[in-house]
Amino acid sequence: MAEPAYTVASDSENTEEEKSSSTFPEIAIGIDIGTSQCSVAVWNGSQVELLKNTRNQKMMRSYVTFKDEVPSGGVSNQLSHEHELLSGAAIFNMKRLIGRVDTDPVVHASRSLPFLVQTMDIGVRPFIAALVNNVWRSTTPEEALAIFLVELRAMAGIQLKRPVRNVVLTIPVSFGRFQLTRIERACAMAGLHVLRLMPEPTAVALLYAQQQQQTAHDNMGSGSEKIGLIFNMGAGYCDVAVTATAGGVSQIRALAGTTIGGEDLLQNMMHHLLPNAETLFSTHGISEIKAIGLLRVATQDAIHKLSFQASVQIDVDLGNGSKINKVLDRQEFEEVNKKVFEKCESLIIQCLHDAKIEVEDVNDVIAVGGCSYIPKVKDLVLNVCKRQELYKGMNPLEAAVSGAALEGAVASGISDPFGNLDLLTIQVTPLAIGIRADGGKFVPIIARNTTMPARKEMTFTTVHDNQTEALIIVYEGEGQQNAEENHLLGYFKIVGIPSAPKGVPEISVCLDIDASNVLRVYASAKHRGPHQKAMPSMEVRMPTVDDGHGWCAEALHRAYGSTSDLVTVQKKI
Amino acid sequence: MTRQRQLRTLLSSSSSSARLRRTLNPSNPNLPIEFAAKPPSPSLSSFFSPSPTTYSNNHRLLPGRGLDFLGNRRLSGKIFLSSQSARELDSKCWNCNAAAPFLVCSSCRCIQPVDQSVDYFQIFGLEKKYDIEDQNLDGKYKDWQKKLHPDLVHSKSKKEREYAADQSARVIDAYCTLTKPLSRAIYVLKLEGVNVDEEETISELDLLAEIMEIREAVEEAADSQALNQIQSEMQEKIKHWSNLFANAYRDRNFGEAVTAIRRMTYYERVTEEISDSSRNTRVVDNGFAARMS
Ligand SMILES: [Zn+2]
Numbered sequence: 074m075a076e077p078a079y080t081v082a083s084d085s086e087n088t089e090e091e092k093s094s095s096t097f098p099e100i101a102i103g104i105d106i107g108t109s110q111c112s113v114a115v116w117n118g119s120q121v122e123l124l125k126n127t128r129n130q131k132m133m134r135s136y137v138t139f140k141d142e143v144p145s146g147g148v149s150n151q152l153s154h155e156h157e158l159l160s161g162a163a164i165f166n167m168k169r170l171i172g173r174v175d176t177d178p179v180v181h182a183s184r185s186l187p188f189l190v191q192t193m194d195i196g197v198r199p200f201i202a203a204l205v206n207n208v209w210r211s212t213t214p215e216e217a218l219a220i221f222l223v224e225l226r227a228m229a230g231i232q233l234k235r236p237v238r239n240v241v242l243t244i245p246v247s248f249g250r251f252q253l254t255r256i257e258r259a260c261a262m263a264g265l266h267v268l269r270l271m272p273e274p275t276a277v278a279l280l281y282a283q284q285q286q287q288t289a290h291d292n293m294g295s296g297s298e299k300i301g302l303i304f305n306m307g308a309g310y311c312d313v314a315v316t317a318t319a320g321g322v323s324q325i326r327a328l329a330g331t332t333i334g335g336e337d338l339l340q341n342m343m344h345h346l347l348p349n350a351e352t353l354f355s356t357h358g359i360s361e362i363k364a365i366g367l368l369r370v371a372t373q374d375a376i377h378k379l380s381f382q383a384s385v386q387i388d389v390d391l392g393n394g395s396k397i398n399k400v401l402d403r404q405e406f407e408e409v410n411k412k413v414f415e416k417c418e419s420l421i422i423q424c425l426h427d428a429k430i431e432v433e434d435v436n437d438v439i440a441v442g443g444c445s446y447i448p449k450v451k452d453l454v455l456n457v458c459k460r461q462e463l464y465k466g467m468n469p470l471e472a473a474v475s476g477a478a479l480e481g482a483v484a485s486g487i488s489d490p491f492g493n494l495d496l497l498t499i500q501v502t503p504l505a506i507g508i509r510a511d512g513g514k515f516v517p518i519i520a521r522n523t524t525m526p527a528r529k530e531m532t533f534t535t536v537h538d539n540q541t542e543a544l545i546i547v548y549e550g551e552g553q554q555n556a557e558e559n560h561l562l563g564y565f566k567i568v569g570i571p572s573a574p575k576g577v578p579e580i581s582v583c584l585d586i587d588a589s590n591v592l593r594v595y596a597s598a599k600h601r602g603p604h605q606k607a608m609p610s611m612e613v614r615m616p617t618v619d620d621g622h623g624w625c626a627e628a629l630h631r632a633y634g635s636t637s638d639l640v641t642v643q644k645k646i
Numbered sequence: 647m648t649r650q651r652q653l654r655t656l657l658s659s660s661s662s663s664a665r666l667r668r669t670l671n672p673s674n675p676n677l678p679i680e681f682a683a684k685p686p687s688p689s690l691s692s693f694f695s696p697s698p699t700t701y702s703n704n705h706r707l708l709p710g711r712g713l714d715f716l717g718n719r720r721l722s723g724k725i726f727l728s729s730q731s732a733r734e735l736d737s738k739c740w741n742c743n744a745a746a747p748f749l750v751c752s753s754c755r756c757i758q759p760v761d762q763s764v765d766y767f768q769i770f771g772l773e774k775k776y777d778i779e780d781q782n783l784d785g786k787y788k789d790w791q792k793k794l795h796p797d798l799v800h801s802k803s804k805k806e807r808e809y810a811a812d813q814s815a816r817v818i819d820a821y822c823t824l825t826k827p828l829s830r831a832i833y834v835l836k837l838e839g840v841n842v843d844e845e846e847t848i849s850e851l852d853l854l855a856e857i858m859e860i861r862e863a864v865e866e867a868a869d870s871q872a873l874n875q876i877q878s879e880m881q882e883k884i885k886h887w888s889n890l891f892a893n894a895y896r897d898r899n900f901g902e903a904v905t906a907i908r909r910m911t912y913y914e915r916v917t918e919e920i921s922d923s924s925r926n927t928r929v930v931d932n933g934f935a936a937r938m939s
Contacts, residue, residue, distance in 0.1 A: 096881050298785070317784070319784065319785060319788055320785070320788055320792065321792070322788040322791055322792055324787075324788065324791075389835075405731070405815035426921070483797070483798070483801065485795065485800075486800050486801045495792070497791055497792055497797060497798060498790055498797070499795065524818050524822075526796070526811065526814075526815060528815075542852070555735055588797065588814075590809050
């Protein structure tokens, strides 16, 4: 059977073949694209080194500005002032927007950003535009990300004095496979070949594995297994991982992640300071954009200061008659963001639960990411983990990119005489994958936190007498009961099911995630009668959905109703 | 909630790690006849794996081979139980021809194709027995993965990389199977040629009654403390039956052993259900956004 339509991912599979035959392996660089800032690191032959741009920065703001016709990103561009970022000409928060449809609450929350995020609320990609000479010029998160990556690639090339092609990128745990294809697309547009997409906390886990191995080595010890809990909260996402590491191998036990981060803290505070903010900014006129920018900078500044002091004075004139003069203290900040912090706590609890690890058995608690500097975040992590102190020895802002660089070196086949690259990450699936069955329910076939590569199969049957067709609708998600609440990956039809009473035919669905994290769905129908005849089977590489996938499922439902439904088999006596 | 419905919910949990068909009093036409979410039928599944089934040895399908794997599973089971020693004597490294290469050749370090006659205990260098709780499976597992994991063999030939993927997957399978008492119990019986027939009807009404009582207790549990209490009772029971299994297995009383496996399966299912239901703090990714929208 032919492979489905050409995808960026299949391109990467082929190029990996080419690469492995090359005699001089190029060391892949590690890139951590943050919602707010970005960094690049590489194994320099003896250790991980973070690359700096021409302005000597290791952390570069993740944005692209279109103000000068030729777009430029935060790698090369020098902001004259923070407000330049907020003039409407710059696109940022790409990582929060990429691969999402306009019904997504995260996209809705982005409508108050200074650039234009327009939603039709019908399940298509949102309309995103930057203000150039008083015209809203449309772009996409992929395009903006690609422009930014081109700059990063050029910068790394200059630093390393060689062309850079292979990368290991860190991604949020909660990213679905469709979002991963968007990231891969952006990389391909930038001429980068993705060796691995690594969930952020697993990159941190690899760094931890290396450090533990080093420690064991120094102590001439056997290096018994260590359990690490990694909490990673940046501007856009909050992720948790539990890893069991020994001898440089990091076996991920469980992952949990969600779309909350510093951006939510910021938006909640802006709303708190100016309750009618959304109506005020909805028109995106020049003066409104300016007001949003002023409010955003003032709020950001205040939150930052609250990490170091108990209270802060906010004085900002939004220029449209509204002024904010207020003393904000930590308690108020924490109260306004109570729900965010509760979410963080439950994420840790969930991850420990899924890992089947008691909090007492955790050896080290590691908190990284920009938000780990916030006292409340530190407290809640310590509290849930019943600790007095966090793991030391990692720079919270550099841990993920360092891990990605280690993975880049390992994945490029580089070895180190001192054994510092004697490393391995054994990943698990961050999301469950299954099909719609049992009356619109999500029936997971590969559970969350299954060790990869993985292959699982399950048998289903028809719901109607003489049903000859069945729709295989594949979803991925945290395992919400209702299929529609998960992310659609694709769908196809099994036809030619032998006519039989309902419940008799067996339809086997098998999901396979290979070592390159490619998902294939196999399905076939067979008859259980005495004259069993083999039916042709299906093989579909997923995701197959593209933009507009938000309304595919609904359209399918309109067209087919329950006529092509499946249920998990319940055999008669 | 009626008893039948409770029972149904209890038995049909698709996340259960093992499956048992259950027939209720056939004179009551209102009762659903078959509860269990159908796992892959035994011929399709690898016998040792929890539902839904895990790896087969030939998981790396080439495009176009379709569902070949479905047929191969049955075959692999037979090979598995066949002349083990003969195969070991015969085997030579495909690369350097050294004898008895195991998973990786000790002479040239080349990864070998999967040899189904090597059982999971041999992979971990263990004696074939049920009681292995105190063994360091984890360390050996990680050692193997460092030699076999597909992420680490990029410089090797395509053929050897495929061997690596297969071997690594089998080591994962072996590790998962041997780590959990229930799957380990099913596996050791399988090695004795005893299949725990998941399609078989059970007629232990006392067990059913007990399960329903537990179910009621779970429903009525007022708080997490009460649930934890039930949870630890279940753990006790599993431990008890695990011990009975160990004895029965040692005495080669496979009938008793199978009974013990069934009990363990039910109690495991209850603990899974409690543990799932107690997660009312589940974090989902689609419900959250900042207030400013
Ligand atoms: Zn050899």
